[in-house]
Amino acid sequence: MTTPKRDRTTRLIFAFAMAAMVTLPSAAFAEGQFDKMRAKIAAFVGDKMEKLGGSRVIYVVDSDALRESVVTDLRDDVYKILHDGHIAFSNLAIRDGGVDVKIADARGRDQLARKLASAAEGLPSHVVSVTDGGDGAIRLAPTDAASKARLNELVEDSIAMIEQRLKDADVQLVSVVPDGTDRIRIFLPGVTDPERITAIFARKVKVSFHPIDASMSAEQAQSGTPPEGSEVLLGFKDKRPYLVVKDSSKDSALDGEDISYAAPGFAAGTKDPVAQFRFNGRGARRFAHLTEESVGRALAIVLDDKVISAPVIREPITAGSVQISGNFTLEEANSVAMLLRAGALPGHLTLVEQQVVQPGAKP
DSSP, X not given: OOOOHHHHHHXXXXXXXHHHOOOOOGGGOOHHHHHHHHXXXXXXXXXXXXXXXXXXXXXXXXXXXXXXXXXXXXXXXXXXXXXXXXXXXXXXXXXXXXXXXXOOOHHHHHHHHHHHHHHTTTOGGGOEEEEEEETTEEEEXXXXXXXXXXXXXXXXXXXXXXXXXXXXXXXXXXXXEEETTTEEEEEEETOOOHHHHHHHHHSXXXXXXXEBOOSSOHHHHHHSOXXXXXXXXXXXXXXXXXXXXXXXXXXXXXXXXXXXXXXXXXXXXXXXXXEEEEEOXXXXXXXXXXXXXXXXXXXXXXXXXXXXXXXXXXXXXXXXXXXXXXXXXXXXXXXXXXXXXXXXXXXXXXXXXXXXXXXXXXX
16 A cells, blocks of 8 residues: 555655755645655755765666566455355466456355455555456456556555665665656765665565563563573564564464555544554465464564564454554554555565766766
């Protein structure tokens, strides 16, 4: 899911506050105004590049890998819908950029189509075409519009990930903009070692889930020796220690590639900011297995070795949708959601250029 442009505008303005000496309310920016601000920032950074020199870096989004992962996710989602709905099927397979399956029962075919349509509601990038092949055979495939929307989402999410990691690395003066439909151009005035910058983006965000070890307090484990098979991790916001069980089962291991959607939102009752995300079919099955084994225990949700939240699992979570609360501000909830989305992004980005631009040269 793409970061709302108004939120990305806020981050861009923050990054350039020292240069522009202004901050403006994010709500004041319509889409056209955002594009104007992005163009102004790019022009400002381009001027600095010409005076100071710096680095130019260009990435291309691997659209072939994106299509492959989208179709694989679709196959896994179809399997989950059919399995959970007890719908008999056969010949489920990926073929020629789509998913083929045979469902003899007409009501089963209708139920699958409704579930897929419901899952895509409000998400243009998830719209699927359903073609009746006769004799119970149907073909499912992302529409052309959905494929374009998914590519645009990946470009925007990649830009957000790049901006966030540069901000975390205290790189303030930078322009990160789309370059055509599938490229991203980065200008870094005054930076003469682009290899150091590209190394920042090569790391995948690690998303993992760990049962809390209640055999001793986290404070005791932190000051002494943790039990074998456990480790102490610190909280994302509160910095308090958590004693968690280390990863042990490959069958239940999860990572950023298992997350198909993430966004900030608000809790239904309290309206507190939360980060919400949805697993793809494979991730939903693994998370269901993990929560089945953790009923009655606290389960730590860990992002880059920091505990985001540690809720007690009351029952198995089989729907594949998760909401994380952690006394977040809206900005923090958006940051968590962006990091969740960015988990698999480096695998979809290919470096095509990193060049040092000398002072006086046009960037």
